Amino acid sequence: MIQENERKVAVPGEILAEGEDYLPGEWTEKREGKIYSLKYGLVEESGKLVKIIPLSGTYTPRRGNVIIGKVENITFNGWVIDIGAADNAFLSLMEVPRYVNKDALEEVMGIGDMVIAKIWSINKRGIDLSLKSRGLGVIDEGVVFEINPNKVPRVIGKEGSMIKLIKDETGCNITVGQNGAILINGDSIENELLAKKAIIHISDKSYIKGLTEEMENFFKENKREQSLKEEKN
Amino acid sequence: MVEFKRSDGRKLDEMREIEARVNIIPNADGSAMYRSGDTIAIAAVYGPKKMHPQHQQNPAKGVLRCTYNMMSFSVSDRIKPGINRRSTEISKITEWALEPVVMLDDFPGQVVDVFIHIIQADAGTRCAGINAASMALAHAGVPMKDLVNSISVGKLDKTLVIDLTKEEEDFEEGEGPTDIPISMTKEGQVTHFQLDGKIGANQLKEVMDMAKKACDKVYGIQKEALKNSLK
Numbered sequence: 419m420i421q422e423n424e425r426k427v428a429v430p431g432e433i434l435a436e437g438e439d440y441l442p443g444e445w446t447e448k449r450e451g452k453i454y455s456l457k458y459g460l461v462e463e464s465g466k467l468v469k470i471i472p473l474s475g476t477y478t479p480r481r482g483n484v485i486i487g488k489v490e491n492i493t494f495n496g497w498v499i500d501i502g503a504a505d506n507a508f509l510s511l512m513e514v515p516r517y518v519n520k521d522a523l524e525e526v527m528g529i530g531d532m533v534i535a536k537i538w539s540i541n542k543r544g545i546d547l548s549l550k551s552r553g554l555g556v557i558d559e560g561v562v563f564e565i566n567p568n569k570v571p572r573v574i575g576k577e578g579s580m581i582k583l584i585k586d587e588t589g590c591n592i593t594v595g596q597n598g599a600i601l602i603n604g605d606s607i608e609n610e611l612l613a614k615k616a617i618i619h620i621s622d623k624s625y626i627k628g629l630t631e632e633m634e635n636f637f638k639e640n641k642r643e644q645s646l647k648e649e650k651n
Numbered sequence: 652m653v654e655f656k657r658s659d660g661r662k663l664d665e666m667r668e669i670e671a672r673v674n675i676i677p678n679a680d681g682s683a684m685y686r687s688g689d690t691i692a693i694a695a696v697y698g699p700k701k702m703h704p705q706h707q708q709n710p711a712k713g714v715l716r717c718t719y720n721m722m723s724f725s726v727s728d729r730i731k732p733g734i735n736r737r738s739t740e741i742s743k744i745t746e747w748a749l750e751p752v753v754m755l756d757d758f759p760g761q762v763v764d765v766f767i768h769i770i771q772a773d774a775g776t777r778c779a780g781i782n783a784a785s786m787a788l789a790h791a792g793v794p795m796k797d798l799v800n801s802i803s804v805g806k807l808d809k810t811l812v813i814d815l816t817k818e819e820e821d822f823e824e825g826e827g828p829t830d831i832p833i834s835m836t837k838e839g840q841v842t843h844f845q846l847d848g849k850i851g852a853n854q855l856k857e858v859m860d861m862a863k864k865a866c867d868k869v870y871g872i873q874k875e876a877l878k879n880s881l882k
């Protein structure tokens with residue numbers, strides 16, 4: 419059903435498969451033996467399961483997600499953090515793995531600071547964050563920018579292949595938040611901007627197959643341009 | 652009966668030329684343009700996001716909030732833009748037309764904002780607006796059961812015609828004009844039906860058949876526009 423180099427796109431309400439041989443996956447629904455799409459996105463069949471990979475939409479927080487957020491407010495026992503979802507998240511001072519002076523929370527994190535954190539619980543009252551894990555904490559330097567959160571899996575690639583390629587090509591340290599916020603930390607502005615350009619290129623081309631090869635070409639092209647520029651100088 | 656002739660030479664069941672596109676407003680979460688002849692509508696969707704003011708929040712399910720507006724230059728005599736009796740009605744009608752397909756249960760306390768602007772008006776603006784909004788919602792990644800397609804059927808004297816223009820809406824002979832905007836899903840479930848004028852029950856059945864056929868065509872164009880935006 420799916421052609422080799424072009425992925426099948428579904429619109430809401432479209433019939434994806436018929437008959438008892440198929441099971442409805444994410445963003446699909448079974449009505450009277452037919453599987454209907456509930457979202458606009460790419461169709462993926464894995465065995466009997468038919469699911470939709472959405473290409474657009476806002477971020478839905480999930481437990482265990484590592485996210486990059488911004489400190490919105492300071493309360494007497496923690497920080498309120500904007501994670502790009504409809505609800506703000508809360509980071510309790512108990513979840514910070516260092517000594518915190520209760521009278522001077524702003525010494526650890528002030529309003530407007532960016533932080534890498536993990537979602538450890540979602541309940542009726544709200545979203546709770548934690549810093550008790552490796553790689554989490556306040557960001558002190560680097561470039562933070564945002565992409566569509568639905569494109570994060572493509573930026574990371576299969577088993578991190580894509581992000582590894584970008585890291586190797588640019589020599590930058592990259593942290594990808596599941597909410598679409600990305601931190602790039604490199605030794606020069608040029609390399610940081612190249613990594614940013616590469617990630618934006620991925621999010622623009624996220625629907626094509628063979629994206630890793632596309633990115634290899636992207637870096638080759640970029641190197642050629644740069645050497646041309648140097649020759650001119 | 653004498654064969655009824657339309658001023659622009661269209662057949663009775665022939666719609667105007669339709670053009671549809673998505674992703675026309677980069678800032679929005681989803682956006683679409685729908686053109687039917689000289690009527691052009693654009694729609695932008697923001698959200699789901701937190702509902703403000705807070706007293707309008709619904710803890711049981713999300714809220715769909717539509718805003719319909721005609722641009723001041725959309726008609727030949729300048730129209731005052733913003734909220735008025737007519738735009739309030741059409742905003743509400745659009746909400747009701749789209750609500751049955753949008754899965755708002757997943758977003759308690761949140762709102763999906765839909766802004767519809769009519770850039771150029773030549774009758775059938777509410778239908779164009781609903782069609783554009785339906786595409787923009789899908790493009791924004793809002794979960795939906797189906798797309799909504801909308802068309803207006805008219806009765807000029809005793810003849811049924813589809814997709815009226817402004818000139819036809821102002822028809823004065825015989826029984827005068829009747830305008831019937833209808834919105835439905837692909838499966839033919841009607842989500843919106845208005846009647847401005849007079850019509851018999853038998854003829855109304857004919858209207859529904861005509862509308863269904865036209866909506867199928869609209870659906871095809873909407874679907875194509877969404878799929879082509881990824882090429």
